[in-house]
Amino acid sequence: MAAAAASKARHGTDAREFDDAASDDGFQYEEVDVDALVSEALGPSADGALDDIDRMLVEVERDGAAGDVSAGPPRAAQPPGPEGSGDGGESFGHSASGAALPGAGAPSVETRPTVIDDFVRNFLIRAGLLRSLESFNREWFEMKARGKLRPEDATPVPDVYLRNQGLEDVVTRLRVELKHAEEVASRARSTWDQFRKERDFHRMHHKRVVQEKTKLLIDLKRLKRHYEAYEPTIEELKAKYESAMKEKMLMRLERDRSVAKLRSLEQQDAVNPHLSTVVDPPPMAEFVHGPTVEGHEDTVSALAAHPTRPIVASASDDGTWRMWEVPSGKLIMTGAGHGDWVADVAFHPHGTHLASAAGDGRIMVWDFAAKGRAAVMSDHTQVAWGVDFHYTGDFVASCSMDQTAKVWDVGTGKCRQTLRGHVDSINAVHFQPFSSNLVTGSGDKTLSLWDARSAHQIHMFVGHSNAVNDASFSLRGDTIASCDADGVVKLWDLRMVAERASYDLGEAAVNKVAWDASSSIVTAACDDKMVHVINVSEARVLGAMRGHEDHVQACVFDGTGKFLVSAGSDKTIRVWGRDSDLSGKSEGEGDE
The missing domain is CATH 2.130.10.10 (YVTN repeat-like/Quinoprotein amine dehydrogenase)
Known part of the structure; x- marks a missing residue:
């Protein structure tokens, strides 16, 4: 029972670390009572099983402390149990036992590959599949407690999945950019169509202006030849006009004399015989x-x-x-x-x-x-x-x-x-x-x-x-x-x-x-x-x-x-x- 209490206390610490990690990477994690799940799964022999689990965890922590804490290629295996590493399995400059790294003058950040179970949990939380997450945790820890998990099952997530997820993020971002580019292209296409129509209109107008200009030039040349042919006639008519104006003045004088004579006759009443x-x-x-x-x-x-x-x-x-x-x-x-x-x-x-x-x-x-x-x-x-x-x-x-x-x-x-x-x-x-x-x-x-x-x-x-x-x-x-x-x-x-x-x-x-x-x-x-x-x-x-x-x-x-x-x-x-x-x-x- 003491081992169970120690395990429970350790798991509480791990849960707090799990919550801290979850707050850092933006995902929501659910706290799972591992002891209760194991006790329920093992029945009356839970105390012995829990002791075995505690022993295994201690070995894992010892192996982790003895390993290389620097960033490198992903490890071949992860210790069973919830490490609370979160999305990315980050650790803040100390080992699992809490001892400071030898030779480190200041705290450092180590990025560890995400293990498979954390990757699945993160996916289920991100998708909102909470009941699936609960079933997954129950079955995962039950198999882990029974020792039915193979070592390769606890290995980090293969790099291809991480790359796929990154590529999916890039694809999503590119799709957004593509949609925005399509909108810009659509607006540009309409603007281009308008410019093309205006270009065609101005081109047609220019052609019409050129045709009218050509026609006017032809008409001007024809009129010039026409007027040049009429120059002698105009001179003749001008001479006739001057002569007619002289005759008009003479006729006007004659008319004025006649009108004056007529008025004098009209104003003089004759003598009634x-x-x-x-x-x-x-x-x-x-x-x-x-x-x-x-x-x-x-x-x-x-x-x-x-x-x-x-x-x-x-x-x-x-x-x-x-x-x-x-x-x-x-x-x-x-x-x-x-x-x-x-x-x-x-x-x-x-x-x-x-x-x-x-x-x-x-x-x-x-x-x-x-x-x-x-x-x-x-x-x-x-x-x-x-x-x-x-x-x-x-x-x-x-x-x-x-x-x-x-x-x-x-x-x-x-x-x-x-x-x-x-x-x-x-x-x-x-x-x-x-x-x-x-x-x-x-x-x-x-x-x-x-x-x-x-x-x-x-x-x-x-x-x-x-x-x-x-x-x-x-x-x-x-x-x-x-x-x-x-x-x-x-x-x-x-x-x-x-x-x-x-x-x-x-x-x-x-x-x-x-x-x-x-x-x-x-x-x-x-x-x-x-x-x-x-x-x-x-x-x-x-x-x-x-x-x-x-x-x-x-x-x-x-x-x-x-x-x-x-x-x-x-x-x-x-x-x-x-x-x-x-x-x-x-x-x-x-x-x-």
Whole structure:
């Protein structure tokens, strides 16, 4: 039993050394009670067996103390029992018996090869196989106690295993480094692919730039040859340009002189010869119904008298205008070209041209000598209702449903002035004789007097209670006659700038008014199928001429003053005059 106690004490010391070694190499070791295991394995004869084990351990310790403690090749055998050398079997400068090494001046460290059982224990602990470790220790010490272990079983671990373990560590470390290198290589590969794509892109871009450069060089060479071939032409054109500029300057000077002359002519109103001329008024009481002309296919909306000859022009809703001889009613000329009905016509002061206004908004000037159109003006945006010539014949005034009146240059066909001020359709426009003033009558119930040279509104006449259908100057130019849709005719004195007289002709609308050459008689074409006659000098209504079967749209005195011509919605033109002046007896008579 004493031997068992000594063995137990020794094993306790060895266990502490085992724990110290385990703390050094980082492995966890399990303390095993060898005596208990041996006693359990041997049974009642444990004391004798333990004595034998103690004796064997003493021999091993003696052999170890007598051996070489310096590092060298691994020993052939290890003493049985747990030496507690740990992983690597390290000893700290003393032998198993605790005696210091002879000749050693200071403690030294000796590295011993790991024995097989420690190697297995370390492996099981590192793998976490604790139950396997317990079974291994039990069986190992049991066989060792029984002496069944061969000497070669307790030898150190062959160097190849240690090398394999080292190589495994190196392989593990290399695998980590390889994985890291693969990650770096992957990133480098993506970067390289990006660089390769950029290289290809820049290479392609460079090739394209080179191609464009080559193309530009070729184009430049071709253009250079082209321009060199055109050098003589450029010099020739330059000479022509200089010559044209000189001619342009001369033409500009000539134009400025012509414009100055034209402006001086426009600003100078001519003397009205009718102011000093005394003309007897026509004997309206003796006027009877003369020939009836049927030539249009629709309503005859307007009439105009030739300034010097017994000729009348008519405008119709059938889209044509016609010229007739008075009083015979012989057709002289027909004009067609408007895209809609013709609303009004006017003769040139010299009788060589005719102006027409139509529902298509266009103003046309017709040349009798050329038998065609001389000018077309189309700045109006809506229906053109009226047209009239300036006394010089160089300008035409027109009015439209677009609430404007315009003054046109006949020579160029351009609009010179636009008169704005009315707030409804302008139904009539007429120039003052031998003047640049004109009058307009509008659906806004007013008349306006304008200066055509400056487009300035001189005066507005207010007095009508309904839309003004027509307004016309007397030949003397001092009085305006106007009519409205209520059947009222008013006279306006330009010298007093006031209303002179008013005549109510009934409930039927008055469509047109006309002056005779003496400026004493005014005739009114009405919707009551009659032409009313007013004596301005006597300020009374003389009577009415009956004969039309529908609304009377227009009336006018011919250039000789002998005849009155009327037209209406019954598509007829009727001539009125004294029986002696008419070519034949009329079937009807004029009623007063």
